[in-house]
Amino acid sequence: MALIVQKFGGTSVGSVERIKNIAKRVAKVSGAGNKVVVVVSAMSGETNRLVALTHEASEFPIGREYDVVVSTGEQVTIGLLALALKELGCRAKSFTGHQVPIITDSQFGGARIEEIKCERLTAELNNGVIAVVAGFQGVDPEGNITTLGRGGSDTTAVALAAALKADLCEIYTDVEGVYTTDPGICQDARKLKKVSYDEMLEMASLGAKVLQTRSVEFARKYNVPVMVKSSFTEAQGTLVCKEDAEMEKVVVSGVTYNKDEAKISVLRVPDRPGIAAKLFKPLTEAGINVDMIVQNISHDSHTDLTFTVTKSDFKRAMKLVKEVAAQIEAKDVVGDPNIAKVSIVGAGMRSHAGVASKMFEVLSGEGINIQMISTSEIKISCVVDVKYTELSVRVLHDAFELGKEDVTEEK
Amino acid sequence: MALIVQKFGGTSVGSVERIKNIAKRVAKVSGAGNKVVVVVSAMSGETNRLVALTHEASEFPIGREYDVVVSTGEQVTIGLLALALKELGCRAKSFTGHQVPIITDSQFGGARIEEIKCERLTAELNNGVIAVVAGFQGVDPEGNITTLGRGGSDTTAVALAAALKADLCEIYTDVEGVYTTDPGICQDARKLKKVSYDEMLEMASLGAKVLQTRSVEFARKYNVPVMVKSSFTEAQGTLVCKEDAEMEKVVVSGVTYNKDEAKISVLRVPDRPGIAAKLFKPLTEAGINVDMIVQNISHDSHTDLTFTVTKSDFKRAMKLVKEVAAQIEAKDVVGDPNIAKVSIVGAGMRSHAGVASKMFEVLSGEGINIQMISTSEIKISCVVDVKYTELSVRVLHDAFELGKEDVTEEK
Numbered sequence: 001m002a003l004i005v006q007k008f009g010g011t012s013v014g015s016v017e018r019i020k021n022i023a024k025r026v027a028k029v030s031g032a033g034n035k036v037v038v039v040v041s042a043m044s045g046e047t048n049r050l051v052a053l054t055h056e057a058s059e060f061p062i063g064r065e066y067d068v069v070v071s072t073g074e075q076v077t078i079g080l081l082a083l084a085l086k087e088l089g090c091r092a093k094s095f096t097g098h099q100v101p102i103i104t105d106s107q108f109g110g111a112r113i114e115e116i117k118c119e120r121l122t123a124e125l126n127n128g129v130i131a132v133v134a135g136f137q138g139v140d141p142e143g144n145i146t147t148l149g150r151g152g153s154d155t156t157a158v159a160l161a162a163a164l165k166a167d168l169c170e171i172y173t174d175v176e177g178v179y180t181t182d183p184g185i186c187q188d189a190r191k192l193k194k195v196s197y198d199e200m201l202e203m204a205s206l207g208a209k210v211l212q213t214r215s216v217e218f219a220r221k222y223n224v225p226v227m228v229k230s231s232f233t234e235a236q237g238t239l240v241c242k243e244d245a246e247m248e249k250v251v252v253s254g255v256t257y258n259k260d261e262a263k264i265s266v267l268r269v270p271d272r273p274g275i276a277a278k279l280f281k282p283l284t285e286a287g288i289n290v291d292m293i294v295q296n297i298s299h300d301s302h303t304d305l306t307f308t309v310t311k312s313d314f315k316r317a318m319k320l321v322k323e324v325a326a327q328i329e330a331k332d333v334v335g336d337p338n339i340a341k342v343s344i345v346g347a348g349m350r351s352h353a354g355v356a357s358k359m360f361e362v363l364s365g366e367g368i369n370i371q372m373i374s375t376s377e378i379k380i381s382c383v384v385d386v387k388y389t390e391l392s393v394r395v396l397h398d399a400f401e402l403g404k405e406d407v408t409e410e411k
Numbered sequence: 412m413a414l415i416v417q418k419f420g421g422t423s424v425g426s427v428e429r430i431k432n433i434a435k436r437v438a439k440v441s442g443a444g445n446k447v448v449v450v451v452s453a454m455s456g457e458t459n460r461l462v463a464l465t466h467e468a469s470e471f472p473i474g475r476e477y478d479v480v481v482s483t484g485e486q487v488t489i490g491l492l493a494l495a496l497k498e499l500g501c502r503a504k505s506f507t508g509h510q511v512p513i514i515t516d517s518q519f520g521g522a523r524i525e526e527i528k529c530e531r532l533t534a535e536l537n538n539g540v541i542a543v544v545a546g547f548q549g550v551d552p553e554g555n556i557t558t559l560g561r562g563g564s565d566t567t568a569v570a571l572a573a574a575l576k577a578d579l580c581e582i583y584t585d586v587e588g589v590y591t592t593d594p595g596i597c598q599d600a601r602k603l604k605k606v607s608y609d610e611m612l613e614m615a616s617l618g619a620k621v622l623q624t625r626s627v628e629f630a631r632k633y634n635v636p637v638m639v640k641s642s643f644t645e646a647q648g649t650l651v652c653k654e655d656a657e658m659e660k661v662v663v664s665g666v667t668y669n670k671d672e673a674k675i676s677v678l679r680v681p682d683r684p685g686i687a688a689k690l691f692k693p694l695t696e697a698g699i700n701v702d703m704i705v706q707n708i709s710h711d712s713h714t715d716l717t718f719t720v721t722k723s724d725f726k727r728a729m730k731l732v733k734e735v736a737a738q739i740e741a742k743d744v745v746g747d748p749n750i751a752k753v754s755i756v757g758a759g760m761r762s763h764a765g766v767a768s769k770m771f772e773v774l775s776g777e778g779i780n781i782q783m784i785s786t787s788e789i790k791i792s793c794v795v796d797v798k799y800t801e802l803s804v805r806v807l808h809d810a811f812e813l814g815k816e817d818v819t820e821e822k
Contacts, residue, residue, distance in 0.1 A: 069490035079480035
């Protein structure tokens with residue numbers, strides 16, 4: 001008998017019929033003698049509908065009342081799923097964020113979970129009741145309703161699993177797991193059996209939208225094993241867990257890409273202390289996130305500074321940077337939105353040398369010019385011309401033999 | 412400076428545009444220096460949509476989870492109205508039933524308010540905040556979400572007004588007030604300036620669907636003056652309040668009718684103690700409400716017993732009564748769904764004789780046969796053939812001179 005937290009996203013509960021299918025899956029796991037907590041999102045489309053209503057009512061709706069409106073989406077789903085479970089003869093009870101309670105800070109629209117009080121849920125689970133919990137929401141210490149921000153249901157599930165010391169957290173989604181790369185680009189992309197928290201974090205933030213980054217951070221912090229699998233098929237998913245010796249054997253686990261960034265270069269910046277701070281402060285103040293930053297050694301007391309921002313921030317960022325560039329007497333500012341970031345990720349990089357040079361060789365072998373390079377312990381990213389995105393992904397996937405059988409696969 | 416509770420129903424908040432109009436009205440009252448609590452229903456159509464979802468998920472959805480789903484309708488409205496009020500520069504905050512808290516019993520789908528804790532609301536009101544409260548919902552002592560049943564938003568408003576010792580409770584609806592009779596039937600129907608709680612109760616239960624019966628009972632119990640008025644015009648409404656000397660001068664305040672009942676007669680019932688109980692017990696057990704009951708003196712130790720039920724219960728009631736009739740050796744059971752109940756209501760009846768005989772004379776003067784008669788202190792009801800409904804209403808309205816100027820009108 002295990003304690004399992006299962007999370008079903010918006011498309012999995014997109015209609016009452018789908019909710020009934022989910023109920024059957026949950027009932028089966030519960031019927032096998034497991035304690036089950038189910039976390040659900042709003043029915044697909046519902047959150048968008050509610051958000052649109054708030055924007056009709058107010059020019060800047062984000063705040064306490066926005067959360068009051070938007071949190072109703074999940075509340076509807078928990079009630080319906082509990083009804084569907086009862087219809088199957090299960091004992092089930094729904095819980096809103098404040099009924100659990102899931103206590104968060106008061107940052108409306110993007111609150112962070114501070115504490116989950118488990119007494120109530122534990123009592124119900126020990127009583128044989130399936131607990132159906134609203135994802136994405138909580139309550140602040142003053143009793144105000146809060147939401148965790150988009151995708152927050154994953155975080156709710158992982159946080160509940162951590163608080164309840166669950167044996168497993170299953171995240172059901174519309175993909176079957178985590179792949180070595182985008183199967184839409186690379187035909188022999190392969191589903192991974194296992195991936196480490198760190199690898200998943202690098203992949204999630206690089207564009208493989210399988211799990212919310214925050215939920216993976218939570219899972220890593222509390223060491224919660226997370227199984228990502230499809231809510232529509234019975235296929236085996238991908239287990240996101242602590243790095244083990246087996247994983248380190250695999251140098252590269254996946255190739256990811258991101259076409260949503262743009263590059264800005266500030267040319268011939270006087271190389272004085274405090275210049276970089278002066279350059280990035282206005283961007284921070286404008287809420288613009290900077291991703292990669294590259295600064296090389298200087299010549300004649302001048303250097304070039306290049307960084308990337310999301311495409312949607314590109315125009316605003318260019319305007320702000322041009323203003324500062326004039327003040328600090330840089331020579332020029334050059335922007336290019338036609339770029340892509342291609343990355344290889346793998347826990348095994350830590351113990352294997354020569355991965356970076358192999359990546360550069362592979363790309364240059366295809367005549368692809370590398371515009372920027374950035375590395376972390378388990379990731380190497382290169383910025384290339386956007387037209388080479390798919391080619392880069394394919395040659396790297398091949399070169400690191402990712403189409404081959406997963407060595408972490410259980411025999 | 413007064414403390415005013417205002418309640419707006421589903422059509423008044425049927426779209427974000429209408430919610431913005433309501434916000435303007437509320438802002439005006441608040442801007443004049445009053446403390447304002449606003450109670451709102453779900454946007455029109457929303458409760459029906461949510462109820463339909465629960466019926467899709469479960470054959471018998473009524474219970475804890477039904478309330479979880481259905482209560483979200485009001486939660487959306489409070490958030491949107493609070494946003495719209497802020498957009499106008501007001502300070503406003505929304506409150507769900509559990510945030511107030513409005514404590515009810517645990518009868519899901521039809522809970523009764525047991526206590527309202529006012530500390531939080533009072534503090535906010537003293538702070539200059541407009542409190543926007545979700546109607547129709549509460550929380551039971553275990554923290555479960557409850558709903559008060561259809562139309563419960565009126566009760567929420569009146570109960571809040573009672574608990575907060577408000578100076579006035581305004582119920583905004585899609586009619587302009589309480590009329591002497593249905594203006595659709597009688598062209599010279601007139602809006603009443605004032606009506607007593609007792610009169611309103613008789614009128615509401617007889618079919619003038621202006622205020623929920625339970626809310627009027629609440630208002631009477633705690634002596635809350637309730638103003639019924641239109642949410643779409645600025646017209647003066649009808650004040651529902653304690654009976655005063657002026658009201659007693661008016662013998663008849665209104666004529667109401669109800670076509671939604673059916674008549675069942677049990678013929679030649681043996682006149683023995685316990686027979687009536689035997690007859691009605693199965694109906695009670697089946698949840699069938701009996702309205703009028705008439706039993707006359709007996710002949711040869713036998714009597715006829717006639718009663719009415721709602722049309723929707725007619726067939727079930729006939730079946731049950733026929734079974735009992737056979738057991739108690741009654742001669743026969745005869746049913747007739749083609750009836751209407753026409754009533755005159757007036758606080759002045761208490762002190763004026765001859766009202767009943769005048770009613771009977773007026774009806775017989777038109778050749779209308781009276782099938783059943785039932786009276787209370789301030790009401791006389793007659794059952795007639797349904798085809799005479801409109802005629803009966805018109806001649807009674809004329810005979811009691813209800814088209815004349817309201818004597819309770821302020822000069």
